[in-house]
Amino acid sequence: MSDLATPQEAIRPGTAPGEDIALEFRGTADFDTSEMTLSIGPAHPATHGVLRIVMDMDGERVVDARPVIGYMHRGFEKLAEHRDYRQIMALTNRHDWLSGFNNELGVAVTLEKILQMEVPDRAQWIRMLMAEWGRILNHLMFVGSYAIELGAITPMFYAFREREDIQHLMESATGGRLHFTYNQPGGVKIDLPKGFLRQSDELLKLVRSRLPDYFDLVLGNEIFQARTVGIGPLDPALALRYGVTGPTLQACGIAEDSRVTEPYLKYGEIDVEVPVGRNGDAFDRFYVLLHRIRASLDMIEQIHDAMPSGPVNVKLPKMVKAPEGHVYGRIENPLGQLGYYLQSSGSKTPWRFKMRTPSFSNVQVLPHLLRGTLVPDMVAVLGSVFFVVGDVDR
Amino acid sequence: MDATALDQYLHERVGDAIISTRDQFDTFTVEVHPDRLVEVATLCRDDRGLACNMFDSSFGVDEGEDGFAVVVVLYSTTQFHRILLRVMVPGGREAPVAPSLTSVYEGANWMERETWDMFGIEFDGHPGLAPRILTVENFEGWPLRKDFFLASREAKPWPGLKEPAELDEDGNVIDKVPGPGGAPGPTDLDEAMAAQARAANPGSVLAAGPEDTVAEAAADDDTAAADDDTAAAGEES
Amino acid sequence: MNSELISLGESLADFDNFGLSVLVKVLAILAVFFVVPLVVGYMEHKAMAHQQSRLGPMEAGPHGTLQLVADGIKFAQKEDIIPTAADKWVFAMAPGVALVPGILVFAVIPFGPGLWAIDLELGLFYALAIGSFSTLGVLMGGWASANKFSLIGGIRAAAQLIAYELPLILAAAAVVVQAGTMNLAGIVGAQATFMIEGTSINVWYVFPQALGFAIFFIAAMAELARPPFDMPIADSELVFGYMTEYSGIKFAMFLLTEYGGMVSMSALISVLYLGGWQIAPGVALPGCAGAGLFDCGALGVVMGLGVMLGKIMFLSFLMVWARVTYPRLREDQLQKMSWLVLIPLSLVNLAIVAVGKVVL
Numbered sequence: 001m002s003d004l005a006t007p008q009e010a011i012r013p014g015t016a017p018g019e020d021i022a023l024e025f026r027g028t029a030d031f032d033t034s035e036m037t038l039s040i041g042p043a044h045p046a047t048h049g050v051l052r053i054v055m056d057m058d059g060e061r062v063v064d065a066r067p068v069i070g071y072m073h074r075g076f077e078k079l080a081e082h083r084d085y086r087q088i089m090a091l092t093n094r095h096d097w098l099s100g101f102n103n104e105l106g107v108a109v110t111l112e113k114i115l116q117m118e119v120p121d122r123a124q125w126i127r128m129l130m131a132e133w134g135r136i137l138n139h140l141m142f143v144g145s146y147a148i149e150l151g152a153i154t155p156m157f158y159a160f161r162e163r164e165d166i167q168h169l170m171e172s173a174t175g176g177r178l179h180f181t182y183n184q185p186g187g188v189k190i191d192l193p194k195g196f197l198r199q200s201d202e203l204l205k206l207v208r209s210r211l212p213d214y215f216d217l218v219l220g221n222e223i224f225q226a227r228t229v230g231i232g233p234l235d236p237a238l239a240l241r242y243g244v245t246g247p248t249l250q251a252c253g254i255a256e257d258s259r260v261t262e263p264y265l266k267y268g269e270i271d272v273e274v275p276v277g278r279n280g281d282a283f284d285r286f287y288v289l290l291h292r293i294r295a296s297l298d299m300i301e302q303i304h305d306a307m308p309s310g311p312v313n314v315k316l317p318k319m320v321k322a323p324e325g326h327v328y329g330r331i332e333n334p335l336g337q338l339g340y341y342l343q344s345s346g347s348k349t350p351w352r353f354k355m356r357t358p359s360f361s362n363v364q365v366l367p368h369l370l371r372g373t374l375v376p377d378m379v380a381v382l383g384s385v386f387f388v389v390g391d392v393d394r
Numbered sequence: 395m396d397a398t399a400l401d402q403y404l405h406e407r408v409g410d411a412i413i414s415t416r417d418q419f420d421t422f423t424v425e426v427h428p429d430r431l432v433e434v435a436t437l438c439r440d441d442r443g444l445a446c447n448m449f450d451s452s453f454g455v456d457e458g459e460d461g462f463a464v465v466v467v468l469y470s471t472t473q474f475h476r477i478l479l480r481v482m483v484p485g486g487r488e489a490p491v492a493p494s495l496t497s498v499y500e501g502a503n504w505m506e507r508e509t510w511d512m513f514g515i516e517f518d519g520h521p522g523l524a525p526r527i528l529t530v531e532n533f534e535g536w537p538l539r540k541d542f543f544l545a546s547r548e549a550k551p552w553p554g555l556k557e558p559a560e561l562d563e564d565g566n567v568i569d570k571v572p573g574p575g576g577a578p579g580p581t582d583l584d585e586a587m588a589a590q591a592r593a594a595n596p597g598s599v600l601a602a603g604p605e606d607t608v609a610e611a612a613a614d615d616d617t618a619a620a621d622d623d624t625a626a627a628g629e630e631s
Numbered sequence: 632m633n634s635e636l637i638s639l640g641e642s643l644a645d646f647d648n649f650g651l652s653v654l655v656k657v658l659a660i661l662a663v664f665f666v667v668p669l670v671v672g673y674m675e676h677k678a679m680a681h682q683q684s685r686l687g688p689m690e691a692g693p694h695g696t697l698q699l700v701a702d703g704i705k706f707a708q709k710e711d712i713i714p715t716a717a718d719k720w721v722f723a724m725a726p727g728v729a730l731v732p733g734i735l736v737f738a739v740i741p742f743g744p745g746l747w748a749i750d751l752e753l754g755l756f757y758a759l760a761i762g763s764f765s766t767l768g769v770l771m772g773g774w775a776s777a778n779k780f781s782l783i784g785g786i787r788a789a790a791q792l793i794a795y796e797l798p799l800i801l802a803a804a805a806v807v808v809q810a811g812t813m814n815l816a817g818i819v820g821a822q823a824t825f826m827i828e829g830t831s832i833n834v835w836y837v838f839p840q841a842l843g844f845a846i847f848f849i850a851a852m853a854e855l856a857r858p859p860f861d862m863p864i865a866d867s868e869l870v871f872g873y874m875t876e877y878s879g880i881k882f883a884m885f886l887l888t889e890y891g892g893m894v895s896m897s898a899l900i901s902v903l904y905l906g907g908w909q910i911a912p913g914v915a916l917p918g919c920a921g922a923g924l925f926d927c928g929a930l931g932v933v934m935g936l937g938v939m940l941g942k943i944m945f946l947s948f949l950m951v952w953a954r955v956t957y958p959r960l961r962e963d964q965l966q967k968m969s970w971l972v973l974i975p976l977s978l979v980n981l982a983i984v985a986v987g988k989v990v991l
Contacts, residue, residue, distance in 0.1 A: 325419060
């Protein structure tokens, strides 16, 4: 923590337009090497979006790394104070665009807590189905991007092939491929189209049949293992103190998953498997990711079997108003724990709407992981700590 | 531990630091004295019964004239309970200074930087709040304060290069001071556009009047009876 | 005893008029250099695409066959951007320094019976030595770009290319020991007369020197900075390594160096291990004297050329396949693999071949 203890001076935004490096040569006394300060980003193929990491380097070794965030800050929390609750659900689709459905689900769950609303069973199960497909969408994306950062260009295309099929399926019910806006307080907007469950079942079989390719092509690849085993290990107690959640935390061996520890929707009624890793290194994080996809597929199968019939939403007043008070609702986003703190003064817009996003905490732990690694390992570590920059900055 | 057990447990140990507790909507909140916050947080982390090993988040809330509040969310992965610690930040709205939790949980570092960036609350004991974490380094103002008006229609001047329309004849920036109540609500823009459309097309069906759906949607205090009427009229809710 | 010196035919382009000879040879080399790498490039586009569940280029020409021609025209008309802080002369010369040796290698490579430019006694030595000259161009590009990412890429390239020269040369040395000559056409001839001890079964050198073949292939991929050895480029870390700041024709020259290198290395591998232009071990080309390989008629020449090109395409396909399948090795793992694995193995290979040559 010593480097965080020194106040950071304003980062020089660069020397010339478009130049994102600030050259600084400082010789050390013992060896005649010189350190240089390299800025990865904000636009760089390895970062998932506009994240900037300023690294002090000695040759190819990283001495210190300081993430600079805020390039995508859009003022979501301020906007939320001026929007009513339905508009907020459409808004929250967009901070973590890879898990759109789960974000709105979080708002819906939080709202239903404070409104103390009873949600119809069928709506709960539909939400779970969509949430799990959305989780697979997110994880597939990270499988592809992690592999491509290490130089394996093929898994990305396979992952996107699967994603296209899943997005097509979700579009048939919700009308959106990325931003679904399917939830509303008390249920979902509209029932599933005819034949949806059958299509979902076929897609389930298809994705299941293609999953072994990822295990063989990536996880079992010796070069992949050589690049990721032992790289960027994360201590579980430290991770918890930073607030790291999701696959990154589960890879450290801690089975903390909201679907199991604080079940929402109907997760208490199905078998939820939470894969954990052992060492918390980059390989384990990827391992957990792949196994979470498999676990989600198993859950989808259970949801298919258990889907009841019935209404899918409740009648809502024209303006949904939350009673006075505050509530903290939390769900399991694909990237980790997503929490919403809602403080209401009884009107139709919230007084304070705080989004506790998983990526913010995941990125905060990066300096610990990056210190002492080589540049190629830096890329492996960055890819393995799953985050979306929109989620970090909101 | 459930909420009542937590309440009792905490009162037994740090009862004098607690101002009030609340358990509502499945959320257990403890309001503590600002100068005892670090002590209570340390207790939550180290005590075997509380075992709050996970630092969830910390953020600020603008409480109007009373000043600001800082809420800290802690969670235990072994006991499966969540505690919200809430303090009213001393110093009011002019110079709010809150105690920093970075010595207890490392994750508080960025969270407190964000709270400072958004509200202007300084944190005593934080290693380094500057530079501003989410906004630009030279940003003026504290965005999440209630007196910082949403920039959508009543634009705060862009700190960079000015457009010709924003400059008066001498080349100075025209200062637009937003008045109270200037921030538009969710349907105000629709209302304004509908009014504009009505004014531009007199005598058309747009100039209908009170049945206008937008105007009705902005009406306050809907009751169930009113809902049924409007629902019957085929409006979307 | 298995390798009698075959009398080598003269090159088909050796006319009485020396000037005409040189002209024809230069044009032929340029023609080969500008056509075969483009075909290999197209094959790479399509093979990669089909393995990745997509189609690849489909627009330019039928099924995208003219894609690389279109790319060439595109590069020719692009703006040539030179960074302000770049060392102008070094920056401008680097692609040339990388490309020209790549073309010069083609002077000794035999593409079929009589289809070579020069029949050097030290053909293999010349090919390997000139080929390693491109490293200088890579270093120049990395340094002169005034870009930290390029610098890192250039330094990685230098370390990698130096490290993998040794296994390459040692593996090739084993072939030279077995063939008894460094002349490339002579090596092809030697393979045609190589029988397994005690039998009259003719095999190519890939059979007794499978280890050497693997080492040479891996080292060749590393020399070309092809994935999984593309740390110098490493597009997810270094944007594009030493080529980041290049645009237009200069960039096209670097790319051509890479594809041209693929062709020349594949050709070398075919010559050294896969029997050159021999269709199959023990099968003579029609109309050829001299162990079925030299002094051929027109049909023999065409077939020999076709066989060589087929082998080049096959080996290039293997390189593309490796690219699609594997992530890239980290620089230190790469170096370890060379110094601690490939070099000892290639020394063992050389020892076995030398002992076998003496004993058998």
